Amino acid sequence: MGVLNVTPDSFSDGGRFLDTDAAVRHGLILAEEGAAFIDVGGESTRPGAAAVGVEQELRRVIPVIERLHGATAAVISVDTSKPEVMRAAARAGAGLINDVRALREAGALDAARLSGCAVCLMHMQGEPRTMQLAPAYEDVVSEVRAFLAERAEACRAAGFAADRLTVDPGFGFGKTLEHNLTLLRHLRELSQDGLPVTVGLSRKSMVGKLTGHPEGGRLLGSVALAVMAALEGARIVRSHDVAATVEALRVVAAVRES
Numbered sequence: 286m287g288v289l290n291v292t293p294d295s296f297s298d299g300g301r302f303l304d305t306d307a308a309v310r311h312g313l314i315l316a317e318e319g320a321a322f323i324d325v326g327g328e329s330t331r332p333g334a335a336a337v338g339v340e341q342e343l344r345r346v347i348p349v350i351e352r353l354h355g356a357t358a359a360v361i362s363v364d365t366s367k368p369e370v371m372r373a374a375a376r377a378g379a380g381l382i383n384d385v386r387a388l389r390e391a392g393a394l395d396a397a398r399l400s401g402c403a404v405c406l407m408h409m410q411g412e413p414r415t416m417q418l419a420p421a422y423e424d425v426v427s428e429v430r431a432f433l434a435e436r437a438e439a440c441r442a443a444g445f446a447a448d449r450l451t452v453d454p455g456f457g458f459g460k461t462l463e464h465n466l467t468l469l470r471h472l473r474e475l476s477q478d479g480l481p482v483t484v485g486l487s488r489k490s491m492v493g494k495l496t497g498h499p500e501g502g503r504l505l506g507s508v509a510l511a512v513m514a515a516l517e518g519a520r521i522v523r524s525h526d527v528a529a530t531v532e533a534l535r536v537v538a539a540v541r542e543s
């Protein structure tokens with residue numbers, strides 16, 4: 286899954302893709318590099334980020350989704366928690382709703398179900414603005430697993446087919462380095478009910494803490510974590526660096542299938 290941030294405060298692109306043309310061009314490059322999903326996001330959810338209004342988020346993402354849809358075989362994903370954005374994105378051609386709040390916002394569960402899109406349910410403790418101030422768990426693996434199981438059950442009860450869902454532990458979302466590493470080591474336990482697991486590790490501060498490198502220097506650490514996640518059963522890997530990540534995962538797959 287390739288990351289396409291359409292935000293001025295994006296941590297990875299310095300706002301370079303605020304104009305629709307440039308965003309669409311970059312999305313097409315991600316697809317050519319081998320991304321099966323292009324994840325279009327207009328609300329930054331990195332630690333410390335403030336919320337954005339619905340009109341602004343719509344203005345950012347909908348033109349990009351409209352133009353990517355049909356221009357690539359990749360599935361267009363929309364990184365949003367807002368029901369209005371889910372509805373408009375689905376009309377514009379999105380096939381996956383990637384919600385870091387796991388459809389907990391008012392109206393989101395219904396909007397997602399009626400959209401016909403598949404859904405990624407992610408775990409987050411707190412809200413982006415404050416989630417890294419004091420993350421705390423008694424047992425991070427069982428708490429994240431229980432949360433994801435509860436949200437998947439809420440979706441099934443609302444009428445989602447199980448094969449339209451994926452779950453994500455939410456690396457860096459209200460978690461210390463130790464929480465993140467524990468979750469990665471125990472990734473297989475997060476989806477006992479057989480739902481595919483998605484992970485996002487690319488360029489995150491956990492990579493910085495492990496390598497000492499700033500955001501621009503985290504490719505090798507990010508690819509190493511992507512490989513580890515794949516070996517621990519992850520089925521979808523969200524990344525800014527699609528060419529490098531796809532190459533690494535293809536090599537791993539070739540060995541495992543040999």
Ligand code: PT1
Nearest residue numbers: 330331407453455456457485489490491
């Ligand atoms: C993710 C994810 C996401 N991450 C899914 N969607 C982000 N499904 C946005 C840091 O510690 O992991 N899964 N959408 C980006 N969020 C972060 C969080 C970015 C933490 C950076 C950090 O640096």
